[in-house]
Amino acid sequence: MTKDMKNTFDPAKIIQLQALCAEARTIAVLSHTNPDGDAIGSGLALSAFLKRLGYDVRFFVPNHFPKFLNFIPGSGSVEIYSEACESAKPYIADADLIICSDFNEIGRLEKMTAAVEANVIAPRVLIDHHMSPPEYELSFSDTGYSSTSHMVYDLICAWRGTEAITHEIAVALYVGIVTDTGNLSYGNVTPGLYRAVAELVEKGAQPVEISKAVFNTQSESRLRMVGYLLSEKMKVDCDIHTAYITLTRAEKTRFNHQIGDTEGIVNMPLSIECINFSAMFIETLDCIKISFRSQGDFDVNLFAREYFNGGGHKNAAGGRYYGPMSEAVARFEEIIKTVHPEY
Ligand code: 5GP
Ligand code: MN
Numbered sequence: 570m571t572k573d574m575k576n577t578f579d580p581a582k583i584i585q586l587q588a589l590c591a592e593a594r595t596i597a598v599l600s601h602t603n604p605d606g607d608a609i610g611s612g613l614a615l616s617a618f619l620k621r622l623g624y625d626v627r628f629f630v631p632n633h634f635p636k637f638l639n640f641i642p643g644s645g646s647v648e649i650y651s652e653a654c655e656s657a658k659p660y661i662a663d664a665d666l667i668i669c670s671d672f673n674e675i676g677r678l679e680k681m682t683a684a685v686e687a688n689v690i691a692p693r694v695l696i697d698h699h700m701s702p703p704e705y706e707l708s709f710s711d712t713g714y715s716s717t718s719h720m721v722y723d724l725i726c727a728w729r730g731t732e733a734i735t736h737e738i739a740v741a742l743y744v745g746i747v748t749d750t751g752n753l754s755y756g757n758v759t760p761g762l763y764r765a766v767a768e769l770v771e772k773g774a775q776p777v778e779i780s781k782a783v784f785n786t787q788s789e790s791r792l793r794m795v796g797y798l799l800s801e802k803m804k805v806d807c808d809i810h811t812a813y814i815t816l817t818r819a820e821k822t823r824f825n826h827q828i829g830d831t832e833g834i835v836n837m838p839l840s841i842e843c844i845n846f847s848a849m850f851i852e853t854l855d856c857i858k859i860s861f862r863s864q865g866d867f868d869v870n871l872f873a874r875e876y877f878n879g880g881g882h883k884n885a886a887g888g889r890y891y892g893p894m895s896e897a898v899a900r901f902e903e904i905i906k907t908v909h910p911e912y
Contacts, residue, residue, distance in 0.1 A: 577709055577710075577711040577713075577714075577720070577723070578709060578720075578723050578724055578727040580727070582707065582709065583724075583727050583728050585707055586694060586707060586724075586728070587728065589666055589692055589694065589706070589707065590619065590622070590624060590666060592665065592666075593624070593664075593665035593666035593691075594625065594665050595625045595626075595627075595660065595663065595664045595665050595666075596619060596624050596625065596626045596627075596664060596665065596666045596667075596668060597626075597627060597628075597629060597660060597661045597664035597666070597667050597668070597691075598612050598615050598616045598619075598626060598627070598628040598629070598668045598670060599612070599628075599629050599630070599661070599667065599668065599669050599670065599678060599681065599685065600612040600628075600629075600630050600669075600670045600671050600672065601630070601631070601671060601672035601677040601678065602630070602631040602632055602677055602678065602679045603632065603828075604630040604631075604632075604633075604634040604638075604647075605634075605635075605748055605749070605832065606638060606744045606745050606747070606748025606749065606783065607671050607716045607717050607718050607745040607746075607748055607749040608630060608634070608670070608671045608672075608717075608745075609630070609634050609638050609641065609644065609647060609741070609744070609745070610641065610716075610718045610741040610742055610743075610744045610745025610746070610748070611670045611671050611696070611716070611717040611718045611720070611721045611741075611742070611745050612628045612630070612647070612670045612671070613628060613641060613643050613644065613646075613647065613737075613741040614718065614721050614722075614725070614738045614741040614742045614745070615628075615668065615670055615696070615721050615724075616628040616646075617643055617735065617737050617738050617741065618721075618725050618728075618729075618733060618738060621733070621735070622729075627648060627657075627660055628646065628647055628648065629647075629648045629649075629650050629657050629660075629661060629681060630647060630648075630649060630650065630681075631649075631650045631651060631678055631679045631680060631681045632649060632650070632651045632679070633649055633651070633652075633828050634647070634649075634828070634829070635827075635828050635829025635830075635832065636827065636828070636829065637782060637783060637786050637829060638744065640782045641740055641741050641744055642736070642737040642740055642741070643737055643741070650680060650681045650684075651680065654680070654681075654684075657681075657684065658684045658687075661681070661684040661685060661687075661688060662684050662685075662687040662688045663688065664688060664691050665690075665691055666691055666692060666694065667685060667688065667691045667692070667693045667694070668693075668694045668695075668696065669693060669694065669695050669696070669697065669705070670696050670697065670717055670721070671696075671697055671698075671699075671717035672697060672699065673695075673697050673699035673700070673701055673702050673703060673710075673880070674703070674880065675703065692705075692706035692707070693705040693706055693707075694706065694707045694708070694709075695707070695708040695709065695710055696709045696710075696717060696720055696721065696724065697709070697710055697717055697720075698710075698711060698712055698713075698714040698715070698716065698717050698719075698720060698882075699712065699880070699881060699882060700712050700870055700880070700881075700882065700883075701880065709724060712882065712883075713757060713759075714757065715746070715749055715750045715755065715756065715757035715758055715759075715762060716745050716746045716748075716749035716750060717745065717749075718741070718742045718743075718744070718745025718746045718749065719742070719745075719746055719762055719765055721742060721745075722734070722742050722765045722768075722769070723765070725738065731768055731772075734768065734769070734772045735772070736772060736773035736774075738772075739768075739769040739770075739772035739773050739774040740773070740774050740779065742765075742769055742774075743766065743769045743770070743774035743776075743779055744779060744783060746762070746765070746766060746769075747779065747780070747783060748783060750762075751833075751836065752780065752784065753766070755884070755885075756883075756884055787830075788825070788827065788830075790824045790825045791824070791826075791827070791830045793824060794816075794820070794824035794826065794830065795834060795837075797820075797824070798814050798816060798834060799814075799837060802814050802815055802816070802820075803838060805838065805841060805843075805844065806905075807841075807843035807844070809846075809905055809906075809909035809910075810843055810844055810845040810846055810909060810910045811844065811845075811846045811847070811848075811905050811909055811910070812838035812841065812844045812846075812847050812848075813838075813847065813848040813849065813850065813898070813901065814834065814835070814838070814847075814848075814849045814850070815849075815850045815851075815852075815894060815898060816831065816849070816850065816851045816852065817852045817894060818852045818853075818854075821852075831849065831851055831860075834849055835847055835848065835849035835860040835861070835862050836862050839862060839863075839864055845863055845864055845865050845867055845910040846861070846862075846863045846867050846869070846905075846909065846910040847861070847862045847863070848860065848861050848862075848901060850890075850894060850897055850898060850901075852894050855891075856889040856890060856891050857889060857890040857891075857892070857893075857894055857897040858887065858889050859873075859877055859879070859887060859888045859889060859890060859897065859901075860885075860886075860887050861873050861877075861879075861881070861885070861886045861887065861888070862884060862885050863883070863884050863910060864884060865910065866910070867909075867910030868883045869881065869882075869883065869884060869885065869886040870882055870883050870886045872886070872908065873886035873887060873888040874886075874888075876888070876900070876901075876904050877889060877890060878890075
């Protein structure tokens with residue numbers, strides 16, 4: 570197990586998890602809406618590991634994940650609830666064990682929530698690195714981890730040792746780690762994480778190949794959209810160390826927007842010297858989805874919770890606004906006049 574993490578995966582809890590799995594005929598592994606690399610990587614690795622131990626496991630996410638994740642071995646086995654709820658619903662509702670990976674609020678399962686809530690019998694296990702974990706039968710919750718995939722690495726090692734990390738698991742976990750840490754550059758990048766990554770590389774995860782697949786397979790129209798947003802749509806206010814970008818549905822259409830195309834754009838304004846707080850407002854069919862990022866002490870989890878029905882981590886969070894874009898932005902501008910990150 571990663572040496573410098575606290576005892577999140579102590580032997581007693583691993584034994585408890587083993588007992589829960591041993592008693593389960595069927596296991597549903599679930600991850601959050603708009604699945605990112607960590608959601609898919611952690612869920613795939615966990616389900617591949619449990620399958621190899623002989624369990625009947627299926628892995629579900631509420632909606633589609635970005636195409637660039639298709640190269641992960643086994644990605645074809647991820648079940649998309651919005652596409653196949655007929656088959657997913659009864660499995661989740663009747664599962665003997667539910668494992669929630671990479672999210673801290675049941676609402677992040679969106680339409681899949683009802684299927685989980687219909688299952689009043691199955692114990693729930695949490696494995697997640699967000700703040701404010703729910704009270705489940707068994708929780709592996711630790712905000713000290715920069716990704717849930719790193720947690721799954723430690724969980725598998727605590728359960729079965731590094732021998733249990735197959736090539737398929739190594740690739741899935743490596744993808745989850747690099748996507749949640751901005752290729753090992755954001756917070757909580759510990760020596761232990763590098764040791765875990767070294768082991769994953771030893772097990773066959775190819776850093777150059779994976780970086781290419783994850784970071785350098787964008788479409789031309791996505792790159793042009795980024796150029797347009799930075800040039801025409803980014804508002805910067807150095808006095809309050811804040812920048813934000815808006816993206817409307819019409820602009821998405823103009824740039825042939827595909828799932829995942831907005832990933833990472835919200836981080837870009839943070840590369841401006843005076844900016845410590847960045848927001849991106851994305852118009853969807855039913856709401857304005859907002860991403861928040863910060864560097865340093867400004868807590869965007871608290872900000873998202875307090876003002877925009879959301880949450881997340883201290884330096885990366887999301888929320889939503891139900892109303893037109895203009896109102897969402899006006900509200901944001903009003904709030905940041907008083908609440909803004911100091912140097
Ligand atoms: P993103 O901006 O990439 O959608 O999300 C950033 C982080 O905030 C992720 O860790 C995600 O799990 C979390 N997050 C995003 N939206 C929400 C939300 O509506 N509620 C909560 N609790 N967390 C969110
Ligand atoms: Mn994550």
